[in-house]
Amino acid sequence: MSTEQHAEPHVPAQRTEGPDLSTAATGPVAAPLLEVEDLKVHFPIRRGIVVERVVGHVQAVDGVGLSIDSGGTYGLVGESGCGKTTFGRAVLRLEEPTGGRVRLGGDEVTAMKGEKLRRFRSKMQMVFQDPLGSLNPRHNVDMLLSEPLKVHGVGSKAERRKLAVETLDAVGLPKSVLERFPHEFSGGQRQRLGIARALMLRPDLIVCDEPVSALDVSIQAQVMNLLDELQDEFGLTYLVIAHDLAVVRHLSDRVGVMYLGKLVEEADSETIYEHPRHPYTKALLSAVPQPDPEVEANRERIILKGDLPSPANPPSGCRFRTRCPWAEDICAEVEPEWREAASGHKVACHFDL
Amino acid sequence: MALLEVEDLRVAFGASTAVDGVSFSVPEGKVVGLVGESGCGKSVTSLAIMGLLPKRRNGRPAPVTASRPVTVEAADGGTVAAPTGPPPSATAVAPVLRRRGSGADVSGRAVFDGTDLLSLAPAAMRRRRGKDLAMVFQDPLSSLNPVVPIGRQITEVLERHRGLKGDKASKEAANLLDRVGIPDPTRRLKEYPHQLSGGMRQRVLIAIAVACNPRLLIADEPTTALDVTIQAQILELLKDLVEAEGTALLMITHDLGVVAGICDEVNVLYSGRVVESAPVRELFAAPTHPYTVGLLGSIPRLDLPIHEPLTPIRGSIADVIRWHDGCAFAPRCDRVAAPCVAGEPALVGAVHAHRCVMAEEVA
Numbered sequence: 001m002s003t004e005q006h007a008e009p010h011v012p013a014q015r016t017e018g019p020d021l022s023t024a025a026t027g028p029v030a031a032p033l034l035e036v037e038d039l040k041v042h043f044p045i046r047r048g049i050v051v052e053r054v055v056g057h058v059q060a061v062d063g064v065g066l067s068i069d070s071g072g073t074y075g076l077v078g079e080s081g082c083g084k085t086t087f088g089r090a091v092l093r094l095e096e097p098t099g100g101r102v103r104l105g106g107d108e109v110t111a112m113k114g115e116k117l118r119r120f121r122s123k124m125q126m127v128f129q130d131p132l133g134s135l136n137p138r139h140n141v142d143m144l145l146s147e148p149l150k151v152h153g154v155g156s157k158a159e160r161r162k163l164a165v166e167t168l169d170a171v172g173l174p175k176s177v178l179e180r181f182p183h184e185f186s187g188g189q190r191q192r193l194g195i196a197r198a199l200m201l202r203p204d205l206i207v208c209d210e211p212v213s214a215l216d217v218s219i220q221a222q223v224m225n226l227l228d229e230l231q232d233e234f235g236l237t238y239l240v241i242a243h244d245l246a247v248v249r250h251l252s253d254r255v256g257v258m259y260l261g262k263l264v265e266e267a268d269s270e271t272i273y274e275h276p277r278h279p280y281t282k283a284l285l286s287a288v289p290q291p292d293p294e295v296e297a298n299r300e301r302i303i304l305k306g307d308l309p310s311p312a313n314p315p316s317g318c319r320f321r322t323r324c325p326w327a328e329d330i331c332a333e334v335e336p337e338w339r340e341a342a343s344g345h346k347v348a349c350h351f352d353l
Numbered sequence: 354m355a356l357l358e359v360e361d362l363r364v365a366f367g368a369s370t371a372v373d374g375v376s377f378s379v380p381e382g383k384v385v386g387l388v389g390e391s392g393c394g395k396s397v398t399s400l401a402i403m404g405l406l407p408k409r410r411n412g413r414p415a416p417v418t419a420s421r422p423v424t425v426e427a428a429d430g431g432t433v434a435a436p437t438g439p440p441p442s443a444t445a446v447a448p449v450l451r452r453r454g455s456g457a458d459v460s461g462r463a464v465f466d467g468t469d470l471l472s473l474a475p476a477a478m479r480r481r482r483g484k485d486l487a488m489v490f491q492d493p494l495s496s497l498n499p500v501v502p503i504g505r506q507i508t509e510v511l512e513r514h515r516g517l518k519g520d521k522a523s524k525e526a527a528n529l530l531d532r533v534g535i536p537d538p539t540r541r542l543k544e545y546p547h548q549l550s551g552g553m554r555q556r557v558l559i560a561i562a563v564a565c566n567p568r569l570l571i572a573d574e575p576t577t578a579l580d581v582t583i584q585a586q587i588l589e590l591l592k593d594l595v596e597a598e599g600t601a602l603l604m605i606t607h608d609l610g611v612v613a614g615i616c617d618e619v620n621v622l623y624s625g626r627v628v629e630s631a632p633v634r635e636l637f638a639a640p641t642h643p644y645t646v647g648l649l650g651s652i653p654r655l656d657l658p659i660h661e662p663l664t665p666i667r668g669s670i671a672d673v674i675r676w677h678d679g680c681a682f683a684p685r686c687d688r689v690a691a692p693c694v695a696g697e698p699a700l701v702g703a704v705h706a707h708r709c710v711m712a713e714e715v716a
Contacts, residue, residue, distance in 0.1 A: 187391075187669075188669050216390035217607060218666040218669075221663040221665030221666075224653070244581075245581070246654060250663070270659050273655060273659070283582060287581040288581055289585075289610030290655060291613050291652050292654075295613070296610075304585075308550075
C-alpha cells in the first residue's frame, strides 16, 4: 500500500478539468458503485487513570454488508444507537473500520491511505444532519463552497467562483448569497448550502446523514425534492441514513434496517414497506404515526417493550430477542443467519413471519 | 364552559411578537392539539398559560390590587393586563439577574375553571401549577435536575401539593413510576437522570406531571426527542392516563401524525395566530387553510404510493409577524389573491374555523 503513496494520475486529472457538470454523470448503469462487505467498527472502552486498559468494545457496527447501484439510493434506517451514522462515516473513512472492505467504483477505499485517500475523498462526500454545526460560522458562502475545490486544487479563483454560482443555482439559492454567512440563513437554506458544498467536487457518492431531520415539515419536503432533482441532474448515488421511515421510503430504492450494529432486513423499498418480514421492521412500521385519524384509529400497533440494549454487551443469539414479541428459546441460543427469504429480500430471523 | 378557555392571548418579547391573539379552548377530558412549525408560537402559548414566562420589568405600572385589574395601553396599541404585584423576593433579586426591558409582555385571558390564570398572583399560580395543571416538556434531560435523584424530584411535588412526607411520599413516588411503566420502581427512585434512557426520563417527567392528578396536562413536544418505537410507548402511556383519569390534555407538536393519533380537536398555528381549528377527523378530511393543506402535502406517507412527489410549501416562515395589513401566509401561499393582502383576515366558522379569505371561493 505504501507504494501507492503517490496519487494515481487519473484522479487529479479528472478533477482539474474544471466546472464540467457531467463528469460524474455516468448514466444509469446498473453496476454496484459502492460495495461494502462485512464492515465492522468497534470502539474500545477504556478504564483506568494512569494505565488505560481496554475492558471491552462497543460494537457500533458489527458486520454490515450492502451494495448500492450507480445512480441508486440506499436508505439505512434504525433508531438512535443502532450504528447507522458510524456505518456511514466508516464508509467514507471518517471513522477507521475495525474490519471489512469498502469498494467505491472498483477502488478499495479501506486499503487506501495518505495522499491517495485524501484525493479519493473528492469522489465521496457527506451531507450532515445539523447544517449550522457543520458550516464554519466565520466563512462566507463563497469561502465555504470553494474550500473543497482549493483542497483538491481545482481551477483558478474565478473558475471556483463560477462553479460555486452554478452549484448554488442547482440547490436553489441566488448568486447574491455568496457574501453572506451561515447565521444569516434559515435552517432549510443552510441545509441547501450543506448540500451545495457536498456537490462542489461533483462526487459519485453522497452519504446523507439525517438530511432533513433538523428541519420543519414544510422545509423537509423542499429538501427531499431537491435531493431527488440533484440525483437526476448530477447522476448521484446516495446512501441516506435516517430514523424516519417515511423519509427513507420516499427517497430510497432499496432499504436496509439496522438494529444494534447489524442489518436485520433488506429489500426494495416497496417490498419492505408492504411485506416486512423481520419483527423489528414490523414494529418500526407500526410505530410511525400516520397523518390520518381514520388510519390511526384502526391500526394495530406493535408496542416494543423496553429500550435498546447496550451495544457493548449485546444479547446472545438474535440481538433483537430481548424486545421481540415472538422470541423463543432458539433466539437466545443461535444467531439467525442473514438469509434470502425471497428474491432480493434478505432477513436475519429464524422464523418466517 | 370548557376547562381552559384561552382568549386573545398575546405575547411579545420587546418589539417582536411571538403570539398574536390566539384563542382556543380545551374541554374537560379532551385532547386538544396545538400544531405548527418552529417559530409559530406554540411553545410560548403553553408557557404563558403556565405562567412560566419571565415578566417584563421595564416601565411596568405600579402593583394593583387583585380585585381591580387595570389595563394599560401597550406600545403596539393592544392592551396589556397589568400584572399584579410581584413577590418581594422577585423585586429584590430580579433587577440584578435580568437586564431591564427583557422578559415578555403577556395579555389576554387564560380562564381555567373560572379563574384567569394570567391575572393570578405568582403565589396563587404556584399553588395551582403542578397540582391543577401540569406540564411535560420536550427535553427530559434538561428539565430534570441532574444532581437530584429522581425519587426526590417526584416527592417534592407530593410534599408541596399533597402534603405527603417521608415513607409515604416515597411509596407514592414508586407507585407513580410503576404507573408510567418503569420497571423496578423502588430501585429507580435512587437513580439520577443521567442513569436513565431518554424514554425512561420522559416517563419520569410524566410521572411528576401526573403526581397530583391534574385536571389539565400540557405536553410540549413530549415525543420529539425520542425514537419512533419509544414515541409509540409514550403516546400510548399518555392516551391511557388521559382516558383513565379524565385529564384534559393540551398536546403541542409539529407532527401531524401524532395529532391524528391522539387528538380530538386541533388548532393549527401559523406566525402567532390560529389559522385553522377543527375536530381532528374534519381537519384531516377537509383541510381548508392553504397552510394546513401545504403541511399535509409536505409529509411523506407510508400509506401512499411510493415516490409520490411531495408538494411542499414554498419559502420559509418570516421572522417578522405581519397580520395587520394582510395574511401572514400570503408570501408562501399558492392561492394568494388581492383580498389576501387587503386587510387582516378573520377567523371564520364555528366548529371548523379557518382564517383564509379565499377559502370559500376555492372550495
